[in-house]
Amino acid sequence: MLAAVPISWFLTLSAVLFALGVAGFLYRRNIITVFMSIELMLNAVNLSFVTFSYHRQQVNGHLYAFFVMVVAAAEAAVGLAIILTIFKNRGTLNIDDVDSMKN
């Protein structure tokens, strides 16, 4: 059943998801949306890993996917904590307002 779906479809889906993540990262101003876009890019890459792993009948890709998921979970914890702190201190979630490094 699965063999009926060509590998290129999975890869295309992965690329589309990645591009959506990039676009969201670049064009959205809300920090939480940007954060979700990053998660989207990570998972798009995960999809590629798993696809190649399945295609080549090797377990390496799966391993990488798990690593990425672990890192993403940690990053989510830290990132959300940062976002909370920013909101508490500045009362905004607009990413363009977070530029205190400038000047």
Place this chain on the structure above:
Amino acid sequence: MQLWLIPILPLLGFVINGLFGRRFSRGVVSAIAIGSVALSFAWVLKTIFGLGDLNTRYVEHYFTWISSGAVNIGADFAIDRLTVVMLLVVTGIGSLIHIYSIGYMAHEGGYYRFFAYLNLFMFFMLVLVLASNYLLLFVGWEGVGLCSYLLIGFYFDKQFATNAGNKAFIVNRIGDFGFSLAMFYIFKNFGSLDFTKVFQQAPGTSEAILTTIGLLLLVGACGKSAQLPLYVWLPDAMAGPTPVSALIHAATMVTAGVYMVARSWPIFIHAPSAMNVVAVVGIATAFFAASIGLVQNDIKKVFAYSTVSQLGYMFVGVGCGAFSAGIWHLMTHAFFKALLFLGSGSVIHALSGEQDLRQMGGLRKKIRWTFLTMMCAAVAIAGVPPFSGFFSKDAILLAAYEHAPWMYWLGVVTAGMTAFYVFRAMFLAFFGEYRGKEHPHESPPVMIAPLAVLAVLSLVGGFLFNIPEFLKGIFPVREAAENSGLMLISVGAGVVGILLAWFIYVLKPAMADSLASGFGFVYKTLYNKYFVDEIYDAAVVNPLVRGSRTVLWQAVDVGVIDGSVNGVGARARNLGDLLRLLQSGNIRSYATWVLLGSVVAIVVIAWAGIGMSGGLR
């Protein structure tokens, strides 16, 4: 024989007085300064008696000073009969002048500084004399130049004194440049700077090379010994204290050039044209400076030009091959010229600083001892037999006659002028009516005693020390024919000069002024020293200053050097301003750059991969 002790003792005196002299009393300072020089003199005597007849050169090697490739220069001192003469003159007269300075400098500030410099000078002068190679001689040569500069500018709060010091130092640089070139050339041709090695090879060397070396050495000697055209610094050097004029600018340092030429005789003897140039420079300087001395009104200026003129005589002597006559005159001149300077110092001291002959007169009775001693020097320099100047000057003039008769005649005229200007100064200062305002007072015994010793030496130095006989083994022997006719002529010229001075300045005092106005143009030219300083200023000094100011300073320094340094800084700023635009602080613009960067990186890697695998498959 521990030759090194001779120069080291004055150096010790310099170090002690220079470092701690400020805290010592004047008595301690003088004791250290004079003690060190007197000990040095005593050591010279002990060395001479310890070494016997000194018919061969005695060399002491201490250590290798410079060893680099083919260059091997030792710190060697050597002593032979020529060195003995110089050592005795330098330490003997040096000691006398140190003693004299106690009295002369008694009322001056910077007492310890003066004696420290004087001791340092003695050290360098003794190194110069004892050196056994050209480089070590050059060390002493430069060292005495430094001390000369320091002592001319001793009254550093006076502009003219510091200017005179600078002038002496800078003019001497020209001569030293020639000397350095001579040393390079000697080393290139002989592979050594050691006197013994160089002089051994000299006879077999081509005349062109020896002439070049000789002429370059002469340039150095002209600077140090104040010969044409580099003599201009010596008259100005009289801005220093008078004992300095006596020691450095009359008796010792300025004779270094004569000593150096005489020491290099094996080079000169094989380069007749170079020797001829030495003689011509000497006789021209002698005549030229004596003519200026005729009309100067500053007592020290008269003797300064006299020194230049007498140094010219010495050059005539060594230039005509009569090396020992030149050294003889060097010695007798050291006696009588040191005495003339110290005597004029005593006069100046008596008049509380007055140097103008027109403000003197009639001092004969007021400062009797100064008058008597200076008179001894005057008859000696005028060549009156049998006093010291007569012997040495006569020997030189005889040699000049054999070399070229016109030099002899010019020398005779110069001898007449010499007698005239010295006695003119004597008569103006000591005879007639007193024209000044100060109350003259005789100098203390500590100043008179050295004058008396020098007076005796000036009178008897000629027949007591027969230098040509003593130096027979050192220089090539010359058969100098006795020629009593020539001798009479030169003595006659001196006597005529004395009588003329007597006539003009004592019998008919009004005549001097009428002569000056009668020969207005000549008088003005002589009084203004042939305008040589003005010509040098216009021809050399001002163009140099202007060129340095407009081209080197305003164009090269400000434009090129400052411009390039500042330009580097300014370009870095500009670049930084551009890069600053990237740092917007906007996180999304950073992200955009990351994206663009990764796209570029992927494209480049892809292209590289395609290229390596030989195109698309």
